[in-house]
Amino acid sequence: MRIGFDAKRLFCNLRGLGNYSRTLLNSLNKHFPENEYHLYTPRINRIEQTQDFLDPYRYALHLPTSSFHSYWRSFSIVDQLRKDGIEIYHGLSHEIPINLHKTSIKSVVTMHDLIFRANTNAHSFIDRNLYNIKYRHSCKHADRIVAISENTKNDIVRFYGINPNKIDVIYQPCNSLFYNPRGEEDNINVLKKLGIDFDYFMFVGSAEPNKNLKLVVEVYSTLPSDLRIPILIIGRGNNCYKKEVLEQIAKHKLEKYFIWICDLNDNRDLQSLYQKSKGLIFPSFYEGFGLPIVEALLCQAPVIASNTSSLPEAGGPNTLYVNPSNPKELSVAIERLLSDDQLATRMKQEGYQYAINNFSHENYAKQVLATYRKTLQ
Structure with missing residues (x-):
């Protein structure tokens, strides 16, 4: 199986979303090394926490083909995924490319929480609306959704009307x-x-x-x-x-x-x-x-x-x-x-x-x- 991953947080975040990404890739590679794991990231931070993912025998790294990194991550990456023969793409932190659903590439998105909907005091009005647009799009157009808890699954169903059968609850382990x-x-x-x-x-x-x-x-x-x-x-x-x-x-x-x-x-x-x-x-x-x-x-x-x-x-x-x-x-x-x-x-x-x-x-x-x-x- 040739699997692509949104690896921005893996390389650029040392907190929760980055830990989730690193734990997931390490677990998959350890227990199912026969698959191909392709990491797509706008940049690479070469630090202790990311060293394992720089091994070309375990992971294929892909950087932007243009200087417009945000545009690449949300739009033009789709052409690169096609060229690389990716069968399934996993957005590890709430997002998938905008036009991915118009291709033959299957998609999975991990949804961590909808705190901006459950607690409207947690973010500004602009941030809440931006997150809402992105998250709703991902939940609607991803072929399947991974929720990190039953609570997150329930929020996805409640706020976005997603069929619960489309959502898999998978608890994450620790480092x-x-x-x-x-x-x-x-x-x-x-x-x-x-x-x-x-x-x-x-x-x-x-x-x-x-x-x-x-x-x-x-x-x-x-x-x-x-x-x-x-x-x-x-x-x-x-x-x-x-x-x-x-x-x-x-x-x-x-x-x-x-x-x-x-x-x-x-x-x-x-x-x-x-x-x-x-x-x-x-x-x-x-x-x-x-x-x-x-x-x-x-x-x-x-x-x-x-x-x-x-x-x-x-x-x-x-x-x-x-x-x-x-x-x-x-x-x-x-x-x-x-x-x-x-x-x-x-x-x-x-x-x-x-x-x-x-x-x-x-x-x-x-x-x-x-x-x-x-x-x-």
Whole structure:
């Protein structure tokens, strides 16, 4: 099978969409190396995370044939796909070329979330309308759709009227290193390097309104002092929202409890932090999936998460769920986790098993390939 991929995010994005693209291609190539994998990207960033994809024996790389990269990605790439004999093209982040449906080339598009429709405060009016045009076109004209959660599938059906039979829900796995626990000596060295010699919770994700970090600050302002352990905030974020959060932290004199780590680019260090933490707090209002939850579970870190959108799919039955608009519920969940050692141990063990059973790379690759075969029938 000769398969083409929109690889822009694979080479140019180090966050969620880029991680999704890299994980998908690595999984397919490892378990089904007999296929041809063609990567189409407007540019190539030669960094550690993209090195595997520069191997010409595993992947065929294709760059624009003109200097108008945006036009190429949306329009003229179709001629190149025909010339390269591509049988099926997979848009990995919500988009497919505009005229692809007028050719004999079959198409699949991955839809991660429709947050701009579900939460209209998350984006500007112009962005919402632009996304809506692109996403509606992709859902309407792709031969099949991969949704990364049941919640995303339901949103696609609800907002765009797409036949649910056209949509395959395929959960994504994490970076493969999270499936192999890191040794205690490595974990201790990471903590020493970062100057961490205390118990802590983790908050993983950019500081944006949707991530709901303000709720955590609000809860900490009233939490009993013996339950108020520091929180490591892993991620950058929206400058305006981060400024508001910092002002809220300063107002309640909580600076020593919120520790920002904005430059953690090594997933091995992230793995160590998960493994040594008291747990992950993830009170997001809306997510397409919620990959940090799965990362934490694989590292046997207990999880407290919102009971909204796709998060119960990621967290499974052994996560503590809270209403993201209810500070009292989060406060109670933190108290339960820190005061009940048996609960924490059970959450670690059973949460890990849930993640191993539901988010494996091999099953992921098999399901994606099954979607391709279904599309070509």
